Amino acid sequence: MTAGQRTLVLYLVVGAAYITLGVFFPRFLLSWIEGAGALLLGVWLVPAVLRRRR
Amino acid sequence: MSWAAHDLEPYAMQRHLGRRVAIIPLIIGSYAPDLSTKWFVYGINLFGLEFKADNPAQFHRGWPGAGFTHSLAFGVVIGLLLLLLTRKPIWGFSFMVGQWAHALTDTGDTVGTMLLFPFTTHHFSVGAWAYAGQTGRFNDAGAYFSGLGFVWDGVWVVLATMNWQVLTRSYFEEMVLPADPVWSWAQGTLPLAAVLALYRASYFYGVTRWMAWIIWAHVVNSYQFDLTWGGPNWVPALTASLPPVRAGPGRMAFLCPCGSCC
Numbered sequence: 052m053t054a055g056q057r058t059l060v061l062y063l064v065v066g067a068a069y070i071t072l073g074v075f076f077p078r079f080l081l082s083w084i085e086g087a088g089a090l091l092l093g094v095w096l097v098p099a100v101l102r103r104r105r
Numbered sequence: 106m107s108w109a110a111h112d113l114e115p116y117a118m119q120r121h122l123g124r125r126v127a128i129i130p131l132i133i134g135s136y137a138p139d140l141s142t143k144w145f146v147y148g149i150n151l152f153g154l155e156f157k158a159d160n161p162a163q164f165h166r167g168w169p170g171a172g173f174t175h176s177l178a179f180g181v182v183i184g185l186l187l188l189l190l191t192r193k194p195i196w197g198f199s200f201m202v203g204q205w206a207h208a209l210t211d212t213g214d215t216v217g218t219m220l221l222f223p224f225t226t227h228h229f230s231v232g233a234w235a236y237a238g239q240t241g242r243f244n245d246a247g248a249y250f251s252g253l254g255f256v257w258d259g260v261w262v263v264l265a266t267m268n269w270q271v272l273t274r275s276y277f278e279e280m281v282l283p284a285d286p287v288w289s290w291a292q293g294t295l296p297l298a299a300v301l302a303l304y305r306a307s308y309f310y311g312v313t314r315w316m317a318w319i320i321w322a323h324v325v326n327s328y329q330f331d332l333t334w335g336g337p338n339w340v341p342a343l344t345a346s347l348p349p350v351r352a353g354p355g356r357m358a359f360l361c362p363c364g365s366c367c
């Protein structure tokens with residue numbers, strides 16, 4: 052899998068998680084800041100922490 | 106009003122306008138008309154006190170009210186102010202393009218926008234989907250994602266996704282980065298993965314919440330689809346061109362103050 056494909060899969064996984072969260076807790080769908088925060092958390096912060104712990 | 110189009114329109118425009126626009130003011134412009142008004146339309150509770158417009162549609166789209174934020178002139182004035190403040194024509198132009206897209210998109214609902222304010226307070230409205238902001242945030246979502254509004258947003262989901270190249274790292278580095286020094290500053294402060302996530306955030310937010318609201322409205326809840334023009338008819342929609350009386354089954358009217366259409 053190329054780096055680009057890995058990134059795409061990561062975004063899709065984070066997107067699916069955010070949709071699931073939003074469906075059951077729609078309050079999370081109302082704020083752009085929370086949406087962008089979820090994206091930053093999922094595609095940057097969490098992977099960066101995991102890489103550092105390895 | 107639109108729920109996802111304002112998130113996605115800037116990416117389709119970025120693809121077509123290239124380095125002639127900067128994505129940050131484009132996105133800010135696209136959100137600007139609702140930034141200072143939506144909270145008062147739906148109401149908020151602060152320290153036990155509720156703040157909500159007595160007539161949400163009048164406040165959001167009308168005059169007197171904050172409806173001037175949805176006029177083309179508002180984009181020109183704020184664009185010129187940005188030009189004066191930043192000395193960057195691209196910032197002023199991009200803000201104006203984004204704000205115009207918002208004002209034009211919102212003509213799709215039954216209240217419409219005062220596009221040509223201050224020359225006229227006439228509400229330009231296509232009337233394709235019901236304006237139901239006065240029913241509260243969640244009922245408004247249920248109505249919007251049951252009528253033609255969500256179809257319109259779906260068009261922008263498709264258009265923005267068809268222009269997927271705009272979301273790639275190479276496009277960002279070749280076209281977006283050189284157009285706006287803010288991104289260079291961000292790149293010097295944050296890792297590239299974070300900067301790219303911020304660049305893609307509005308696309309992510311628009312597409313994911315479009316899908317989530319549809320599932321929420323029709324799987325978790327049971328709002329009825331009604332794709333008729335001006336629907337869904339089960340919600341008390343406000344309209345701009347009728348006198349303020351009940352104008353049909355379940356419909357309340359909102360008075361367009363322009364004197365030529367009422």
